[in-house]
Structure formats: C-alpha cells, structure tokens
Amino acid sequence: MSTCIQALPPSPGAAAFPRVRTLYDIGGPEWTARKSEPIHGLPICKAHWQPKEERRPPKIASGSPSQRPTSRAAALEADHQRRVRSGHFTKHVNIVLDGEKFQFSATLLRDLCECPLCVDPSTKQKLFSTTDIPSSIAVRSVSHGTDAVDIQWSDDIQGLPADHITRLSTTNLRGLVEHGTTTPWHAYVPAPQKTQQAQDYAQLTDIEYDAYMTDDATLGQALKQLHTHGLLFLRNVPETETSVSAIGERIGPIKNTFYGYTWDVRSVPQAKNVAYTSQDLGFHMDLLYMHQPPHIQLLHCIRNSSSGGASLFTDSYAAAADLLATNAAAFISLAYNEVNFHYNHPSSHLYHQSRPVFEVPGRNPQAFFAKLRQSKPENVADFIEAVNWSPPFQGPFSAKPIKHRDGRRADALGPVQRKVNEWHQAAKQFSELLHRPSGIYERLMKPGECVIFDNRRVLHARKAFEPGDAGKERWLRGAYLDKDPYMSKMRVMHEAEKQILRG
Amino acid sequence: MTAPSPSIMPAKEDEWRKFSPMLLRDLCQCAACIHHSTRQKLFSTTDIPRDIRVQSIAPNPTSTDVVDILWDGDVPGYDAGHITSLDTQWLRDICKDGAIPGPFQGRPMQAAPWNAQTLSPREFEYDEYMRDDTVLYSATEQLQTHGLVFITNVPSSEKSVSAIAERIGPLKSTFYGDTWDVRTVPSAINAAYTSSDLGFHSDLLYFQNPAHIQLLHCMQASCTGGASVFVDAFKCAVDLYTADPDAFDILATLLVNYHYKHPDSNLYSATKPVIETRPNRIGDVVYHSLPEFLDAWQKNREHLRQSVGTEISSLRVMDCLEKINWGPPFMAPFSLQPESMEQARSCATVVESLNWKIDAWHVAAQKFSDLLHQRENLYERTMQPGDCVLFDNTRILHARGAFDSTDVEKVRWLRGTYLDKEPFLSKLRVLKNKFGNVGRL
8 A cells, every 4th residue: 555645846936036045855755846956065064163161060950840840841941040141142123012012032033934035835844944043133124014013134044135024923923922822723622621431422423424524524523522532433334444444544644553554353363462352352552562652543343243242442531530539649650650561472573662551741740740739630631641551461560770869778679569569559449440330331333333532541442252153253444543643634624614714 | 568578589699589479470471361372461460469479489390490389369260270480580680670581671772873984884785685684683773773774776666665664664654655755856056055054854853753764765866966965963962962061951951843834734743852862760750951860870870780780781871862853944933831831920021931942942053053064974975776775763864965067957766755663673673582682782
C-alpha cells in the first residue's frame, strides 16, 4: 500500500525577489520543488564563536518545586528578576492598541512578519530564520492603521528591499497581549472531557456510517465525541475488509505497525497475541510498549461468534478521578512510578517502554504534584493526559540502583522491592475502581458495527467465546491512528465550522 | 506492610538477602503465568494477594542454579501445586543492577559525536544489506552510534526506498504518503548572495512524535552541485554546553512552537525546546539543571561502586540528549506557556515576558546556529543515483549546498520515507540478540 505524492508545485511569486534565504529543497516532501536559485559555494561561516574570556561558574536556576509549582519553562518566562538583570536585548517598538501603549521587542515583531518575502504564500513556511534577524535591528517607522500596524525597519535582515514593510494586524497584536499568542488554534480543544459511567456510554447514539463518511458535520461531531467521551460506535458499516481503513482514513493516515496497517482479530492456533485466542481478555490498552502508542483504535465487526465474545469498555479517567479523590497518595504513586511494558519475541520483535500508569500534564511531574497538593483540579484534563494500563504486556519490575539521601547503604534491590510493593498497593486500588460494575459498559458487537475509542483512556476487554466452526469464526478487523493526525483533523474541522459561521 | 519476606542466598556472595514475596511471585515464568506462544502475562500483578507467603523454597531437582518456590495464599485460580522456578542469576542481577538480565537491559550503544574530520560514514552495498543480517546489524548499529549511514548500488526502482526501510521495520505513514518524492530543477542564476544559514532542519517538527529515521534515495541527479550537507547537532549542542552553559540552558528550557499551517487540509502543531534532554531523574529527585544532574549522577555512581560494587555507566552530556528540534522554516510565532499566562498580572507583564523570551532565545539560538555552520562540522556528500542515505532525524540536520552554474534545468529527484523510533530499536535489539554482544557494547 504505497502511495507516492509529488512535492508541492512551485509557488508563483517566489522567484521574483532576490532572496537572502537558502531555498531548502532537500529531503523531505515539505520542501517545495520550486525553481531553486543556486547558492554560490558554501555559506560564509562566521568566525568561530569565541567563548567568554573569564568564565564564572555557570548559574543556572534550579527552582525548587515547593516554591514554584510550575514548569521550569514557565518559571523562566515569568522570571522578572532575570529580565531585570539581563536588560533589554533589542530595541523596543511602541505600539498603541485601544489607547494603551505597549513596548514590544523589535525581534518579536520582525519575527511575526508574514509578507511574501518572509512567509511563502503557498507552503506557509518561513523564508527566514529567527536567528537571521540582526541584534541591532531597529524600527524606522511605525504607522497605525485601522486594522493593522505597518512597520519599516533599519538594520533589517540582509537582502531585503528598503521598502520592506511588516504589516501586523491589530487582532494578532491584541491576541499577543491578552493571550500571549497569535496562534490560538494550536491549543484548540473541543469541550472538556467528562468522566463516563456505563449508563453514560449506553445513552450515546450510534452514528451512521454513510453520514460519517460523507457529511463533514457528522465527522466533526464524531471527533468531538471521541475527545469528550472517548468512545463511539458506527453502524451499517459495509461488510468488506476495506471498511476499517476507510473509516480510519476519513480521519487521517493510519498508523502502520508490525501488525500491519490493518489487522484481523480471529481465533488462531499458536497465536502471537492473546487477542488471537478465544480466551477471556482483561481490561487493557494496545501497544503501550511503543514509544508513542496509538491514540485511536478502531474495531469493525464483520462476524460475531456463536456464543460469548461480548466487548467490555470502561473509562479509566473515571477510576483515576475517583482514586485521586479518595487516595491522592496512591494516585501520585501511580503517576510517579514507572513500570515496564514489553513485547518480548526475541526472534522477531523486541519492544520495550517504561511509563507510569498515569501520565500527567506538563513536563515537570514534581511541580505538578506540588500544585496538586495545593488545589483540587476541576477538569480531568488538568490532572490526566493519558492512562497506561495493560497487565498482559507488563514486563518484570526494575529500578535504577541509587544512593540513599538519608545515609542508608546504597543498593539495587531495595528500590525494586519498594517499587513493587508500593505500586502493587496503589494499582490494586485502581484496578478495583476500574472493575466496578457501574463503570463497565458491555456490548456484544454486531456485524456492521465499528467501535472507535481513545486507546489512552478507554480500556477494552472481551469475554471468552466459542471459537466457532471453521469459516464461521468471530472476526473483527482493526486499525490504529496516531494523535497527531487526529488533532490535525479536529482543528481542520473546527476551522471549517468557524468559516461557515462567519458566512 | 507485606508479610515477612523469605530469605534466599545468592550462591556467590555469602550474603542473605530478603526478597519480597510480591517481587518473586510477579517474576514467575511458568506456563500458567506466561502464555506459551504469546509470551504475555496471564495474571495481573494486582491479582497477587497482599498477604501472599512463601510456603517453601528448595533447589530445583534438575538444575542447581534454579530455586523452586511454593506459595501460601497464591493468586486466586492457582492450585497448591503451582511452582515458581527462578534462576538464581536473576536474583543476583536484581541485587546488583535492579533488573533481571535480558534484551531490554544493559548499557545502550553510546552515541559518538562527529565532525567532518572524524566521520568516515559506513557504506553498505544494497544487495548485502538486503540479504545479510550481519550487514543489517552493522548498518543499524552505525545509525544508532553516528546517526548517518549510506547504502550504495540501490536499484533505480521507485520501490527501493520502502524496501530499504522495511528491512528495518514498518514505514511511518504520514499525510505526505508512505513514501514521497522531492524533485528540484535549478533555475538561472539571478543574483549572487550569501547566507550564513544553510537551511539545516529536521523533518516533521510539528508532529508531537516526529520520525526517528529519514531515508532518501537518489533517483536522478544530473547536476554536479547540490551536495547534501549533514551536521551532528548533538555534537554542536555539547559544544554549546561547554562554551556557554547558559545558552544551552535557554535552548533546553524555553519552549518554541512548530506548525504546519494549511487550514483546508492539515493543521499540525507541537511545542518543544530546541534541545530536548532525557528526563533528569535519580531515584525520586528530579534535577532541573544538567550540571547538577551530571554531578549527582557521578556521586551516585561512585557511592554505588564503593558500597555495593554495582557498576553503573558514567554519563556525558551527549548521553543526556534526547532530540534536537531545529527547523527555522517551520517555526510558528513565539507564545507564552499557559502557566505563564496564569501568573501574569497584566498585559504589560505578558508583553514583557514575551519580549524577554524571544530576545533571550534569539541570542542563544544564534550561538547554536553558528556552531551548526562551522566548516569543520559540516559533512558534505553529493548524492549520486543509486545512493540512499539513512539518518537520525532527531539528531542529524540536513541541508543542500550550492548548485553549479552548469546545473540549470537539470533535474534532481529523490524519494524518501520515514521510520519511527520503536521499530528501529526493536530491530537493533533483535539483531543484537541474534549476534550477541561479543566485543561490543
């Protein structure tokens, strides 16, 4: 299944101006096949950058989490003291917005230029690097219009004409000042996620396959439901092998794995995966031994078994939220301790990943825990980004040997034992919450139905079934999607909706 | 608290160690605990009752290095005859390394920094690469340590690049396709100009999970110029750390945005630092600064060696690097983190923070950019038809050098594809398992 696409067509106005930038048209389809202008020789490399003569010991802020319950990146951004110490780097530009005067860094505004010399109109790629902006850049003139501000520069990037104008819309500038961003679409999420019980799932209506495939509004609704509820069912899906990939590709490119682009779930002798047997299959998620496990899983029922084989679904976020409420220490233990997941077939595939049961938002778990102790989160997205639960694929516990801070003798066995016992205690509680009947949605998949669910949130299981006579076995076909294409599609749908509303 | 743990003496050391029954029970590999063909666990760790006890430990009748354990209060569904047989070497390894031996343990192959002088990239013949697993092992190993490998005499078929990639693992499919084409036609010279930026970049920076390996197969290159240029950005990051740790810290901490902005079809965005480091954690302490972390690591290492005899690897800055995310054409406008916005008291503060952010980043990034473009760091190679390059897309930056004046209207055609990280590592482990680590680590 190999489709080749041409690189993007040349952009019309691109070759008109003498260009400072090299034209990147190497490797990667994102490089346009524009008519490239040659660069003479290799670029002039600036003289080797000399390190400072006197080297004071480096002072790198290592903020303690208890004082500053925030990620280090944000802490750095908000560090007023550091700003005062370092002084201003580039000149400032005075801009008036709604009567209020602001002083913007010249670099910041120059970086935002979107004229055809700075951003390619067809590829939307920047034609200059932020680092091309000279430190000495300054403003020659600023003129405030009704909707935009025009700026002309002195000491601009080399090679640009003297009449180069940077036009910045007041909408964007206002966005910058009020929200700290000009690209709010990056952060778009539909309505907040809400934890689901069995009865909530039971009340969802199935979506018609035809509408999902042809009507954008239906697709948009389905994607939103996947985000807020984590689960949806399609009905009247054609009984062909290609249906599941059609359904997946309606969202984005399917995730290719060693199981294939699509895969069959059938009872198979000498199975490589217990899913391919007729055994009872406990609650789990797929492919947690991957670096990035699939975000979405699709299962299309072509044939069901003569008896048994009902599917079970549960919202792990609901159990996680309850665990946080009743036993925060257990929650933190499961967010902190990493366990091993593996696919252990030495002659063919050896996949391994260490991850905690709860993945929490932000890049700093310690700061996150400190924050958690201070305030109760309102939305589930505030304390959970993903759940990792897949007992059949858990590998043996391990822990790095450490030297104890309290002076006890260093060892390697202690950390492992402690982890196993601590994890067991916390995980057992979580497991009990997961298996509460009120949370388990049971549904016997019928031929023509396709379930789509969030593989990092909804746990799925399957009851044992009769393998069935040859030719009449239970048969489902499955596929996966990654988070990146899914988020992209959601954003695209959202932008399209906004357009329609604008009329 | 768990019930009193049994004592087992590792055969070599004259020392009794207490093992938690939980740990031992979880390690059971018998046919009732691990499925014979799927190798998946047939019980969950959480199924083990908290008060499970060892009934008896005895040496295995057939093997002296194995102990047999019988249980009291075992996992429900297991009968009294359930025996857990454990290799004592496993127990010794846990005491020493905190993990049982296996393909997932042990020191990973260390990345070796290179520049134009020190790099002699391995070249592999296509036929041998496709046929011979030892050649594949060498190639993937080189990809791991140096991030750059060339395959020569590749058949000029459109299928070649996917064949080469699938020899390692399943292709990473994106909206560009499973494979994709890059065609360039140099035009007449317009004006002479120079630039300090070659156009180094990584692909798919706007993905939260960018591709790990990029493959480019040269189908046609009738031009003489247009050489491919590669640089080891990890090495440049290490150089930056040595020369200016503050600049390194800025690039490793401040988050920048990347995006692919086509509202009709694809809207991808990701926020990440230019220098992405591995999690800096020892035990339960997370270190925010690399110098502190490296220092603590070294102290831990010395202490472990002295007190327990455990040898853990030393750590260089190079070993702490996870990815370099450098791609000026794909950078989105700078923005503030939501947390900063929460803390900001006024719009003026927001602007102040943003100003500082871009200015500080700008200074640090210029220093990094200078290092990337130093002549001695650049490895140049003119791709010929039949050449295929494989490189680590999270470490090696690539760009294209100048075309010749004689290249006007000549076509250059490359075909490419991507691989994700886990399939690549899996292949490396399988091959390492097959050929053993004799003489290599």
